[in-house]
Amino acid sequence: MTFDYQELLIGSRWADPAGRNRIGAVSAAGGEPLGSVPEGTAADIDLAVAEAREAFDDPRGWSRWPAARRADVLLRLAEILEKRSAETVRRVSAQNGMPVSVGAYSEGVVPAMLLRYYSALASELPEEALRRNLSGGTTVVREVPVGVLAAVVPWNFPQTLTFAKIAPALAAGCTVVVKPAPETVLDAFLLAESVAEAGFPDGVVSIVPGGADVGAYLVAHPGVDAVAFTGSTAAGREVARECGRLLRPVTLELGGKSAAILLDDVDLAAALPALAAATLGNNGQTCYLSTRILAPRRRYHEVVDAVTAMAAGLRVGDPLDPATQLGPLVSERQRDRVEKLVAAGRAEGGRITTGGGRPAGFERGWYVEPTVFTGLENSSSVCQTEIFGPVLAVLEYESPDHAVALANDSAYGLAGTVWTADEERGLALARRMRTGTVGVNGYTVDIGAPFGGTKASGLGRELGPEAFAAIREPQSIYLPRREWDR
The missing domain is CATH 3.40.605.10 (Aldehyde Dehydrogenase; Chain A, domain 1)
Structure with a gap:
C-alpha cells in the first residue's frame, strides 16, 4: 500500500x-x-x-x-x-x-x-x-x-x-x-x-x-x-x-560521539542487554549512543570478546519484524558514508573483530553489519567522527582518571554512560564527564529532565x-x- x-x-x-x-x-x-x-x-x-x-x-x-x-x-x-x-x-x-x-x-x-x-x-x-x-x-x-x-x-x-x-x-x-x-x-x-x-x-x-x-x-x-x-x-x-x-x-x-566507561567491577554479563541499547540502538542512528567503549586494561580482552559477541549476536532483519534488533540504515547515501568511515578505520590500523561489511542475505536495502573495532587511538576518525551507523570502537584505559580524560577528549558533549557494580562510584564518575546527559548502568532519556549537549x-x-x-x-x-x- x-x-x-x-x-x-x-x-x-x-x-x-x-x-x-x-x-x-x-x-x-x-x-x-x-x-x-x-x-x-x-x-x-x-x-x-x-x-x-x-x-x-x-x-x-x-x-x-x-x-x-x-x-x-x-x-x-x-x-x-x-x-x-x-x-x-x-x-x-x-x-x-x-x-x-x-x-x-x-x-x-x-x-x-x-x-x-x-x-x-x-x-x-x-x-x-x-x-x-x-x-x-x-x-x-x-x-x-x-x-x-x-x-x-x-x-x-x-x-x-x-x-x-x-x-x-x-x-x-x-x-x-x-x-x-x-x-x-x-x-x-x-x-x-x-x-x-x-x-x-x-x-x-x-x-x-x-x-x-x-x-x-x-x-x-x-x-x-x-x-x-x-x-x-x-x-x-x-x-x-x-x-x-x-x-x-x-x-x-x-551530534555526539559519546563514551561508555566500563569500570573494573562491572558485571559484563548483566550489563550487555542495556549496553547493546546504549551503543547500537536504532541501528546506530541515534545521537546519544556511547559508540566509544572504554575498558580497563586488566579486563580489556574480556570486554572486547563480550562486546564482539553482543554485536555479532544481534538479529538483523526487516525493521517491521518485531524480532528484528538491527535494521537497515535510512538511505544508500548514509550506508555509503558509514562504509567509507569503516574503511578509514581499517586504514588507520584498526582491527575489526566482527562485521565490517554488508550482512549476507540482505542484498536489497541499506544494511550494514554491526561492526566492532579494536586497536584504534582515540584521535582516529572512527573515534572522533559521529558515524551514525552500527560501528563501535573498544579503547583501553589505565585508570578511572584516564577513562574520564578519554571520554572528555571529543569535540562533542551530548551524552555518555558509566557501567559499574557500585552506583555511587558510577555517579561520582558521571559528574566528571563534560556532557549534557550521562547514564549509569543504562541510558534512558527522561522527558521530565533537560536534554541537550555541550561543545559541538x-x-x-x-x-x-x-x-x-x-x-x-x-x-x-x-x-x-x-x-x-x-
Missing part, C-alpha cells in the same frame, strides 16, 4: 501546494516506493509563517487562551495520536529502518506523553509573579510565549523530536511551523491528519516538508521569532550563524521544565505601588 498526498497542512487546515515538485518516500529495507507528498516551497513557507503570525498576534487567539483551554486541544491530539500509533510506527520504520521494537515506544508512545506532560505543566506554572522592587514599589514578572516557532526536524526519531519541540511551544501559546526531513514524510503527514482532526484554530500548526533549502528559508524568515533545530553539527553551525545575525533565539540539538553538541535544552526557557520570554512591569505593604 502506498500513500500519495496532494495537499499540505498550512495553518491547521489542508491547502494546495504552491509548487508541483514531490518528495518520494522509499523503503529502507528494499528501496521500493512507499508514497509521495508535495514538496514545500518558499511560497508555502511564506503562507505558513504569515498564518502563524496572524494566529499568534490575534488578541483573542491561541496565545491569549488560558493554558487549560489550550490543553484541551492538545489532549485531543494526544488521544488521536494514540489511536494511530501503530500506523505511525509502521511508517517511520518503513522509511528510516528503525526496528518497530524501538519505534513502538519512541514514535508510538512518547509524542502523546509529551503533549500530556507539557499541557499539565503549562497549566501549573504561574504566568505572573510579584517581586519586591528593591528601589521601592513592585515588579510584575510575566512569562510570555516567544511567538512563531520554526521547528526543523531530522529523520532518525522524527515524531519524538517533533513533539520535543512543538509540545512545550504549543502548550505555552506559541504557533509553530514544522519542517520535516524529506526521508520521513509519510509519518509527518499522518501527524498532519491528526492535527486537522484535533481542531486547532486557524494558523496555529503548519507542516511543510522539504530539503535543506526549505529549512534554511524557514530559519531565516522575518516572521519567525525562534528556532528549534535537531540535526548534524555542520548544519547546526549554519543555523546558529543565521540566528546570531538575526538575534533570534535558537535551540540546537546536534549544541545549545540550549529540550525536555523537562527547562524546555520552556526557549519558547517563553520574561517581561518585567514596574509598578510604583507597594503591594508588600497591603
Whole structure:
C-alpha cells in the first residue's frame, strides 16, 4: 500500500501546494516506493509563517487562551495520536529502518506523553509573579510565549523530536511551523491528519516538508521569532550563524560521539542487554549512543570478546519484524558514508573483530553489519567522527582518571554512560564527564529532565521544565505601588 498526498497542512487546515515538485518516500529495507507528498516551497513557507503570525498576534487567539483551554486541544491530539500509533510506527520504520521494537515506544508512545506532560505543566506554572522592587514599589514578572516557532526536524526519531519541540511551544501559546526531513514524510503527514482532526484554530500548526533549502528559508524568515533545530553539527553551525545575525533565539540539538566507561567491577554479563541499547540502538542512528567503549586494561580482552559477541549476536532483519534488533540504515547515501568511515578505520590500523561489511542475505536495502573495532587511538576518525551507523570502537584505559580524560577528549558533549557494580562510584564518575546527559548502568532519556549537549553538541535544552526557557520570554512591569505593604 502506498500513500500519495496532494495537499499540505498550512495553518491547521489542508491547502494546495504552491509548487508541483514531490518528495518520494522509499523503503529502507528494499528501496521500493512507499508514497509521495508535495514538496514545500518558499511560497508555502511564506503562507505558513504569515498564518502563524496572524494566529499568534490575534488578541483573542491561541496565545491569549488560558493554558487549560489550550490543553484541551492538545489532549485531543494526544488521544488521536494514540489511536494511530501503530500506523505511525509502521511508517517511520518503513522509511528510516528503525526496528518497530524501538519505534513502538519512541514514535508510538512518547509524542502523546509529551503533549500530556507539557499541557499539565503549562497549566501549573504561574504566568505572573510579584517581586519586591528593591528601589521601592513592585515588579510584575510575566512569562510570555516567544511567538512563531520554526521547528526543523531530522529523520532518525522524527515524531519524538517533533513533539520535543512543538509540545512545550504549543502548550505555552506559541504557533509553530514544522519542517520535516524529506526521508520521513509519510509519518509527518499522518501527524498532519491528526492535527486537522484535533481542531486547532486557524494558523496555529503548519507542516511543510522539504530539503535543506526549505529549512534554511524557514530559519531565516522575518516572521519567525525562534528556532528549534535537531540535526548534524555542520548544519547546526549554519543555523546558529543565521540566528546570531538575526538575534533570534535558537535551540540546537546536534551530534555526539559519546563514551561508555566500563569500570573494573562491572558485571559484563548483566550489563550487555542495556549496553547493546546504549551503543547500537536504532541501528546506530541515534545521537546519544556511547559508540566509544572504554575498558580497563586488566579486563580489556574480556570486554572486547563480550562486546564482539553482543554485536555479532544481534538479529538483523526487516525493521517491521518485531524480532528484528538491527535494521537497515535510512538511505544508500548514509550506508555509503558509514562504509567509507569503516574503511578509514581499517586504514588507520584498526582491527575489526566482527562485521565490517554488508550482512549476507540482505542484498536489497541499506544494511550494514554491526561492526566492532579494536586497536584504534582515540584521535582516529572512527573515534572522533559521529558515524551514525552500527560501528563501535573498544579503547583501553589505565585508570578511572584516564577513562574520564578519554571520554572528555571529543569535540562533542551530548551524552555518555558509566557501567559499574557500585552506583555511587558510577555517579561520582558521571559528574566528571563534560556532557549534557550521562547514564549509569543504562541510558534512558527522561522527558521530565533537560536534554541537550555541550561543545559541538549544541545549545540550549529540550525536555523537562527547562524546555520552556526557549519558547517563553520574561517581561518585567514596574509598578510604583507597594503591594508588600497591603
